Amino acid sequence: MLSYRCTNACRHCLYRxxxxxxxxxxxxxxxxxxxEALKAESYLQSLHIAGGEPSLKMNLLVDxxxxxxxxxLPVAYVETNASWCRDRNRTKYELERMRxxxxxxxxxxxxxxxxxxxxxxxTRNCVEVAREVFGWQNVLLYLPHMYDLLARMPDDGTHTLxxxxxxxxxxxxxxxxPRLYGVIPAGRAPExxxxxxxxVPAEAFRGQVCEDDLLSxxxxxxxxxxxxxxxxxxxxAPASVDDLHPEIRPDTHPVFHRLCEEGPIGLMMMAVDRxxxxxxxxGYVSKCDLCFxxxxxxxxxxxFGELRxxxxxxx
Numbered sequence: 295m296l297s298y299r300c301t302n303a304c305r306h307c308l309y310r311x312x313x314x315x316x317x318x319x320x321x322x323x324x325x326x327x328x329x330e331a332l333k334a335e336s337y338l339q340s341l342h343i344a345g346g347e348p349s350l351k352m353n354l355l356v357d358x359x360x361x362x363x364x365x366x367l368p369v370a371y372v373e374t375n376a377s378w379c380r381d382r383n384r385t386k387y388e389l390e391r392m393r394x395x396x397x398x399x400x401x402x403x404x405x406x407x408x409x410x411x412x413x414x415x416x417t418r419n420c421v422e423v424a425r426e427v428f429g430w431q432n433v434l435l436y437l438p439h440m441y442d443l444l445a446r447m448p449d450d451g452t453h454t455l456x457x458x459x460x461x462x463x464x465x466x467x468x469x470x471x472p473r474l475y476g477v478i479p480a481g482r483a484p485e486x487x488x489x490x491x492x493x494v495p496a497e498a499f500r501g502q503v504c505e506d507d508l509l510s511x512x513x514x515x516x517x518x519x520x521x522x523x524x525x526x527x528x529x530x531a532p533a534s535v536d537d538l539h540p541e542i543r544p545d546t547h548p549v550f551h552r553l554c555e556e557g558p559i560g561l562m563m564m565a566v567d568r569x570x571x572x573x574x575x576x577g578y579v580s581k582c583d584l585c586f587x588x589x590x591x592x593x594x595x596x597x598f599g600e601l602r603x604x605x606x607x608x609x
Contacts, residue, residue: 295309295320295344295345295346295515295516295517295518296319296320296343296344296345296346296348296351296354296355296358296518297315297317297318297319297320297345297346297347297348297350297351297518298310298311298312298315298316298318298345298346298517298518298603298605298606299311299312299313299315299316299317299318299319299345299346299347299350300312300313300315300345300346300347300350300375301313301347301350301375301377301411301412302347302375302377302408302410302411302412303411303482304405304407304408304410304411304482304486305407305410305455305482305483305486305487306405306407306472306475306477306478306481306482306483306486306487307407307481307482307483307486308478308480308481308482308483308526308528309346309481309515309528309606310481310482310528310529310606311345311346311347315346315605316605318518319351319354319518320354320358320517320518321518322354322357322358322361324518324519324520324535325358325361325362326361326365327520327535328516328520328535329361329362329365329367330365331535331538332367333365333366333367335538338368339368340368340369340370341362341367341368341369341370342369342370342371342372342373342401343355343358343359343362343369343371343372343373344372344373344515345373347374347375347377347378348372348373348374349374349377349378349388350378352378352388352391355372355392356391356392356395357395359372359392359395359396359397360395360396362396363395363396364396369396369397369398370398370399371397371398371399371400371401371432371434372392372397372400372401373400373401373403373436374400374401374402374403374420375402375403375408375411375412376402376403376404376408376412376416376417376419376420376421377411377412377416378416379416379417379419379420379423380413380415380416380419381419382419382422382423385419385420385423385424386423386426386427389423389424389427389428390427393427393428397428398428398432399428399432399433399434400420400424400428400432400433400434401434401435401436402417402420402421402424402433402434402435402436402441403436404417404421404435404436404437404440404441404444405436405437405440405474405475406440406443406444406453406455406458406471406474406475407455407475409444409452409453409458410452410453410454410455411452412452413450413451413452414444414445414447414450414451414452415450415451417441417444418445418450421433421435421441437475437476439474440474440475443462443474447461448461455471459471468489468490469490469491471487471490472487472490472491478526478582479491479579479580479582479583480526480527480580480582480583480585480586481528481582481586484578484579484580484582484583484586488579491579491580492579493576493577493578493579494577494578494579495573495577495578496558496559496562496573496574496577496578496584497559498577498578499557499558499559499578499581499584500557500559501557501559502557502558502559502581503553503554503555503556503557504527504553504554504557504558504581504585505553505554505555507524507525507526507527508524508525508527508530508532508550508553508554509524509554510524510525511524513525513526515528516535517531517603519534519602519603520534520535520536521533521534521535521602521603522534522535522538527582528606529586529589529593529601529602529603529606529607530549530550530553530589530600530601530602531600531602532547532550532600542554547600548564548598548600549561549564549589549592549598549600549601550600552564553585557581558581558582558584558585558588559584561585561588561589561592562584562588564588564592565588565591565592568592568595568597569591569592569594569595571587571588571591574587589601589607590607593607594607
């Protein structure tokens with residue numbers, strides 16, 4: 295992850311990226327440190343480069359692609375929201391720069407959430423030009439059915455989620471919105487899509503531990519600070535580029551360890567005991583919703599270094 299900075303503040307974003315995030319970026323030197331650490335991992339299968347929106351610093355993005363290829367890292371693709379693709383000539387120029395630096399493929403994020411910020415005309419430009427540059431098989435759509443659905447809307451501009459719901463006939467079926475995209479109810483989704491879920495009391499999540507998710511490294515991210523977070527659980531970094539395999543103990547990683555052992559209810563009780571945390575009267579739409587609220591309170595104490603970056607909890 296080159297940055298948490300993005301052109302969008304999508305309702306579903308797991309990593310709470312937005313234009314309001316600090317304008318802080320991975321340096322080429324940090325990328326080199328990360329790539330050197332990853333090369334030592336015998337089971338590393340592929341690497342993708344993302345943000346935030348990595349195209350906001352296009353020269354940096356091209357330099358990091360080139361560095362990864364020079365170091366023989368298995369780069370799979372760059373992920374983009376296509377916000378920069380209003381002009382097809384510029385789109386082709388930048389995509390050819392990426393390909394020339396060694397990029398084999400590109401992934402284009404497309405959904406009704408992205409379309410609130412990115413006109414579909416830009417998404418179409420990115421996809422069509424990328425197919426010319428990389429070939430059809432090397433242009434990935436996340437998700438293909440969303441591209442087909444948005445292509446059928448009356449115009450190719452931006453649309454609010456309310457406008458999309460009205461056009462799709464989903465005004466009375468809010469619960470279908472996260473299903474269309476397979477939204478994980480974490481990050482910004484519990485607040486951005488709260489009316490799409492049924493809230494339940496915190497106690498409903500008792501017994502739901504997070505060990506499998508947090509200890510999974512089949513998919514992980516390393517951000518611009520060199521901090522690693524596992525699975526899809528942003529805002530809690532058990533490891534860093536300086537030590538990808540730390541020993542996890544209650545004294546070194548109290549939040550991470552508590553989530554593995556007791557889940558969000560255990561973390562809620564930690565927040566109650568230490569900070570006087572009071573569960574939300576209206577309940578929570580997921581265990582991740584509860585976990586984030588407890589973590590935000592704990593992070594505010596400044597006592598839990600694993601809860602980083604601070605900007606993830608700021609808004």
